[in-house]
Amino acid sequence: MTPPLLSPHDLAVALELRDLSDPVGGPHAVQALLDDVLAALTGAWGCSLDVQRRRPLVSVEDNYDRLGYAAADTTRDARYSRYAAETVMLRSHTTAGVPPALRALARAGNAGTEVDVLLALPGLCHRRDAIDRLHVGTPHQVDLWRLTTVGSVGRRLDVGDLRQMVELVVGAVLPGARWRTSPARHPYTTAGLQVDVCTAAGWVELAECGLAAGHVLAGAGLDPDRCTGLALGMGLDRALMLRKGIPDIRVLRSTEPRIAEQLLDLRPWRPVSSQPPVRRDLSIVTDAPVDAELLGDAVRSSLGPAVEDLEAVTVLSSTGYTDLPDTARRRLGLRRDQVNVLLRLVLRPLAGTLTDRRANELRDQVYAAVHRGPHREWATR
Structure with missing residues (x-):
């Protein structure tokens, strides 16, 4: 059955929304934070970097099927996902860009070449969410997937490498912060983890990660016996709010000069509005x-x-x-x-x-x- 579709007006509004992680729209602190994370990972690993900015309209197959989501998963419901057509939707997570990125890697002939690359897929996502000071229906996310062939690093990537990845990401986002992990399930990873960081307000989720699942690699045309990977997804809005101490997610898109000038760097947030609710x-x-x-x-x-x-x-x-x-x-x-x-x-x-x-x-x-x-x-x- 065809799910309820977005109206042409709502689809146009969604596609016109500025992606704060993309320098094409001008500088923003989201970009500075992402640059710090990418520099930390590539600096420690010595791998190549491939940043891919894909269109927010994706196939339902890439957003769900090729990542291993079951046909009956609740997340597919139109209450949570935004469909433009029966087989096309606004991506609900940047992980939707992973299957086509892996297919491109396979087509490039890397099955016969040693590879060690960090795929970075930042961008806007579209989903229905609560309305409060920490959530919005169009969050910025980034997927970070390190893909290697066994010969390039001499072994398969494992849970130890995953924990190193978490340490590097947390260190780049919140230098010196304490962090912890707990088991988490994702259909596109194994040994999945949720990453929480300790803040003045308590423990807060920062990211989720795991080892790249073999079925995702194989489905893209890569040999899972030869190719191995780490996968981490992080909300860039939440990460930036934690880094700068911003209490309200609406701040990130404000054009009010006193606010916008503070969103060009990673220095601590200086409160602007003291209006009562x-x-x-x-x-x-x-x-x-x-x-x-x-x-x-x-x-x-x-x-x-x-x-x-x-x-x-x-x-x-x-x-x-x-x-x-x-x-x-x-x-x-x-x-x-x-x-x-x-x-x-x-x-x-x-x-x-x-x-x-x-x-x-x-x-x-x-x-x-x-x-x-x-x-x-x-x-x-």
């Missing part, structure tokens, strides 16, 4: 079941450019038809297949102030987009 709670009617990610998408779309003022969206409660008194059902015009949701918006501009009237206008924009009941309650009308 403005909260607006909405009682809405929506179809069951409630999906926080889809609601979040609708909220983002409804605000347009003003989405920069949105700090968080939280579903405070969700009450079904049978759990509401009859008076409340009549007041809301609630159908049996609908629910009453209490939705909280937290608005806080990164710079400037937000008046009550403007907050109410934004509240009404969101309300008009997400409320599905026959009766409406406006703040400004």
